[in-house]
Amino acid sequence: AQSVTQLDSHVSVSEGTPVLLRCNYSSSYSPSLFWYVQHPNKGLQLLLKYTSAATLVKGINGFEAEFKKSETSFHLTKPSAHMSDAAEYFCVVSSLQGAQKLVFGQGTRLTINP
Amino acid sequence: NAGVTQTPKFQVLKTGQSMTLQCAQDMNHEYMSWYRQDPGMGLRLIHYSVGAGITDQGEVPNGYNVSRSTTEDFPLRLLSAAPSQTSVYFCASSFGLAGVVYEQYFGPGTRLTVT
Numbered sequence: 001a002q003s004v005t006q007l008d009s010h011v012s013v014s015e016g017t018p019v020l021l022r023c024n025y026s027s028s029y030s031p032s033l034f035w036y037v038q039h040p041n042k043g044l045q046l047l048l049k050y051t052s053a054a055t056l057v058k059g060i061n062g063f064e065a066e067f068k069k070s071e072t073s074f075h076l077t078k079p080s081a082h083m084s085d086a087a088e089y090f091c092v093v094s095s096l097q098g099a100q101k102l103v104f105g106q107g108t109r110l111t112i113n114p
Numbered sequence: 115n116a117g118v119t120q121t122p123k124f125q126v127l128k129t130g131q132s133m134t135l136q137c138a139q140d141m142n143h144e145y146m147s148w149y150r151q152d153p154g155m156g157l158r159l160i161h162y163s164v165g166a167g168i169t170d171q172g173e174v175p176n177g178y179n180v181s182r183s184t185t186e187d188f189p190l191r192l193l194s195a196a197p198s199q200t201s202v203y204f205c206a207s208s209f210g211l212a213g214v215v216y217e218q219y220f221g222p223g224t225r226l227t228v229t
C-alpha cells in the first residue's frame with residue numbers, strides 16, 4: 001500500500017524568501033513521486049517528478065525536490081518565493097506496479113506575503 | 115490540442131437525480147481516470163480505465179459508474195445523486211504502458227453541488 005503525508009496544511013512566507021513544503025511517503029515498492037500545483041479554480045499542473053533517476057529533481061518555475069530514501073521524504077523547495085507561487089501544492093506517489101494510479105497527499109496551501 | 119476537456123463546469127443537482135459528467139481527451143492516451151477533490155483530503159481516485167472497453171474501481175467507487183467505449187471519452191455517471199457527492203471532479207489522462215510512469219494531464223474540473 002502507498003500513502004503520502006504532507007506535514008503542513010498551510011505555509012505562509014514573504015515574497016523573496018525560501019519556500020519549503022514537506023512530504024513523507026510510504027510505499028511497498030520503488031516509488032515514483034510527483035509534485036502538482038493547483039492555482040485557485042484551476043486544474044492541476046505537474047511541477048516535477050522523480051522516477052528513480054537523479055535524486056535531486058528540478059521542475060518548472062524554479063522549484064526543485066530531493067528524494068531521500070532513508071528519510072522517506074520528498075520535500076519541495078524554491079530559493080525565492082514569488083507572488084505567483086500562491087497556490088495549493090500536492091505531493092503524489094505511484095509505483096511501477098500501479099504506474100498510473102496516483103495517491104495524493106492532503107495538500108499544502110502556500111500563501112505569499114508582500 | 116485541446117488536451118483534457120470536461121463538461122459541465124458547474125452543476126447543481128437535487129438528491130436522487132442522475133447525471134453524466136463528460137470527459138474527453140485528444141492526445142490518444144490509453145489511461146483515463148476520475149478523481150474527486152474534497153477539502154483537506156487531496157484527490158481520491160474514483161474509477162480508471164487502461165483502454166477502450168476496460169474499466170476498474172479506484173479508492174471511492176460507490177455511487178459512480180463509468181464506461182469506455184472509445185479511446186477519447188470517459189464519462190462518469192451518478193445514478194442517484196447524494197449530498198455526499200458534492201465535490202469537485204477531475205478527469206485525467208496519460209499514456210498507459212504497464213511498468214512506465216507517465217505524466218498525467220488533468221482537466222479543468224466540474225464543481226458539483228447536490229442539495
